[in-house]
Amino acid sequence: MSNVLRIALVDPSDGSREALKGKLLGMDTIWLEADCSRYEFFPDVIEQTAPDVGVITLDSNPEKAIELIQRLATSAPDTAILAASEQTDGQLILRTMRAGAREFLTLPLSSDDLDEALRRVSQMKFGSADAGGRSCEVYAIAGATGGVGSTSTAVNLGCVLASEPQNSVALLDLDLALGDADVFLDSIPDYTLADVVQNISRLDIQLLKRSLTKHSSGLYLLPRPVELQDTLSITDDSIRKVIGLLKASFTHLIIDLSKTYSSVDMAAIESATRVVLVTQLDLPCLRNVVRLMMGFEEIDDLHNKVEIVVNRAGLETGQISLKKAKETLGREIFALLPNDYRTMVEVRNNGVPLIVQAPKAAITQGIRELAEKLEKGSSPAAEAGEEPAKASESKWKKFWPGVKQ
Structure with missing residues (x-):
């Protein structure tokens, strides 16, 4: 598990509490365990949740807030107290620090000040400057069409990443109707995404991990719902909450998307660090990639985090040349996964990942290389210094018949 700081917040003012919550929820390296609107209830919140950090705003009642800090410094010494206030009076700051606060933050809170304060708390708790600084990498695996191998890529990429001892990896199956990540892993899960969504308001990190199915490779799986009608409860808002909790719990999250590119899929895509678009070298697939x-391009920053991966490269019949594909797409191919139909059929039918079934196969090496390239964290477009294409100047439109430039 990544070194995520679990935070509880108290602020009697609805406006500033919501602003603080919004700031905290936007950070990958923390999990907001609880928020409270009454100073007198906060000791019970701390006792029940045992967070790493307690954030206490002073402005509603500075005297009560300072008394609360002093009480918690004694009763909950493992929880680092951060005080926050719009006031910058030196005497108030001194009293707050003497009461036991680790940090004093000025409201409205700047991201830099919060990052620096949490870095110092994380360093004290986890023992090194880098320990708490690693955020979760989210890789959304998409397919240009059905049958291109996006699920096999997602599952085997997850297993390769999970084989590294420093990683904790979860796989979320978002093909809500026909997902089969559990088949690839020969797993019979006790809980599904529908169960997690129905209980999202009561979930914490520990309960979430107990809801996942752990594979022998170390990969955790959250599968699609069993019943079709259960998919109706899964919305883009609920998926954002699930992804947020998974990001706070793991160093890597792999999301296997459906081929519908629904609002749920797009919410996952927007949450992703990188989007791996799997295609083959045939005309229908390349046409879909262009589309x-x-x-x-219509979504801010999304275009630049998409990486095109060609699966079944080297298939002798029915393929367009790699050179022609690059010309059609107008950009480099991020990675090639070699064609190995026989091995992939065995992997799927046996429910065993590539690193176990065929650790020396070329396709397994291709997945390892894909993982290594993703971990480097830079895309070919970024390295080349390309600016995001504007919709009005889209280079893709010249490849799409009937679209005026």
Whole structure:
């Protein structure tokens, strides 16, 4: 598990509490365990949740807030107290620090000040400057069409990443109707995404991990619902909450998308660090890639985090040349996964990942290389210094018949 700081917040003012919550929820390296609107209730919140950090705002009643800090410094010494106030009076700051606060933050809170304060708390708790600084990498695996191997890529990428001892990896199956990540892992899960969504308001990190199915490779799986009607309860808002909790719990999150590019899929895509778009070297697939990239240009920053991965490269019949594909797409191919139909059929039918079934196969090496490239954290477009394409100047439109430039 990544070194995520669990935080509880108390602020009697609704406006500033919501602003603080918004700031905290936007950070990958923390999990907001609880928020409270009454100073007198906060000791019970701390006792029940045992957070790493307690954030206490002073402005509603500085005397009560300072008394609370002093009480918690004695009763909950493992919880670092951060005080926050719009006031910058030196005497108030001195009293707050003497009461036991680790940090004093000025409201409205700046991201830099919060990051620095949490870094110092994390360093004290986890023992090194880098320990708490690693955020979760989210890789959304998309397919240009059905049958291109996006699920096999997602599952095997997750297993490769999970094989590294420093990683904790979860796989979320978002193909809500026909997902089969559990088949690839020969797993019979006790809980599904529908169960997690129904209980999202009561979940914490520990309960979430107990709801996942752990594979022998170390990969945790959250599968799609069993019943089709259960998919109706899963919305883009609920998926954002699930992803937020998973990001706070793991160093890596792999999301296997459906091929519908629904609002749920797009919420996951927007949450992703990188989007791996799996295609094959045939005309229907490449045409769909062009169409998808045109759509992605309409969403801020999305176009630049998409990486195109060619699966079944080297298939002798029915493929367009790699050179022609690059010309059609107008950009480099991020990675190639070699064609190995026989091995992949065995992997799927046996429910065993590539690193176990065929650790020396070329396709397994291809997945390892894909993982290594993703971990480097830079895309070819970024390295080349390309600016995001504007929709009005889209280079993709020249490849799409009937679209005026």
